[in-house]
Amino acid sequence: xxxxxxxxxxxxxxxxxxxxxxxxxxxxxxxxxxxxxxxxxxxxxxxxxxxxxxxxxxxxxxxxxxxxxxxxxxxxxxxxxxxxxxxxxxxxxxxxxxxxxxxxxxxxxxxx
Amino acid sequence: xxxxxxxxxxxxxxxxxxxxxxxxxxxxxxxxxxxxxxxxxxxxxxxxxxxxxxxxxxxxxxxxxxxxxxxxxxxxxxxxxxxxxxxxxxxxxxxxxxxxxxxxxxxxxxxxx
Numbered sequence: 001x002x003x004x005x006x007x008x009x010x011x012x013x014x015x016x017x018x019x020x021x022x023x024x025x026x027x028x029x030x031x032x033x034x035x036x037x038x039x040x041x042x043x044x045x046x047x048x049x050x051x052x053x054x055x056x057x058x059x060x061x062x063x064x065x066x067x068x069x070x071x072x073x074x075x076x077x078x079x080x081x082x083x084x085x086x087x088x089x090x091x092x093x094x095x096x097x098x099x100x101x102x103x104x105x106x107x108x109x110x111x112x
Numbered sequence: 113x114x115x116x117x118x119x120x121x122x123x124x125x126x127x128x129x130x131x132x133x134x135x136x137x138x139x140x141x142x143x144x145x146x147x148x149x150x151x152x153x154x155x156x157x158x159x160x161x162x163x164x165x166x167x168x169x170x171x172x173x174x175x176x177x178x179x180x181x182x183x184x185x186x187x188x189x190x191x192x193x194x195x196x197x198x199x200x201x202x203x204x205x206x207x208x209x210x211x212x213x214x215x216x217x218x219x220x221x222x223x224x225x
């Protein structure tokens with residue numbers, strides 16, 4: 001049982017490039033979410049999904065897109081990378097939204 | 113939006129000492145969670161609290177859901193070197209479609225062997 005799998009683990013982009021961060025879970029969880037973690041800021045919610053075909057914005061959604069075509073996958077897209085998006089990105093999931101979330105190990109993204 | 117104040121921001125203690133940290137909120141939550149994050153990894157759930165006044169233990173860890181529903185506390189007894197990491201509190205209000213967790217900014221714990 002792999003849990004929540006994020007790929008890649010590390011990535012360096014140039015300003016203006018686009019990229020998709022992958023997240024997959026094998027626990028049949030309905031709820032999935034993306035957070036970014038910056039020093040001294042804790043974890044901030046970017047987007048979340050309560051089920052396939054349903055997504056909504058979190059606290060810091062600007063510059064990011066998501067879609068949820070399957071229960072298992074919840075990719076995060078950076079449309080035009082900016083240095084301010086340098087961060088560690090975590091994907092999380094839970095069976096239901098109100099239940100504790102399980103986190104992946106993160107993607108460390110640097111935008112030059 | 114909801115804000116969580118987590119304190120202290122960091123702690124530097126000797127092995128064997130007890131540790132206390134807390135979170136306070138500007139509004140009510142009906143769920144409080146405590147996570148630990150080791151370097152280079154994602155947060156791992158330590159304790160979940162679902163009822164005001166609830167006191168729950170997980171080994172040397174004990175957490176409490178405050179009576180006012182606006183705060184929560186985490187205690188670690190007899191700390192050991194592997195307790196090192198960042199501890200996060202998180203709160204949420206279940207119901208409807210509002211399934212958002214709000215996180216505190218974390219407490220960085222360093223344990224001197």
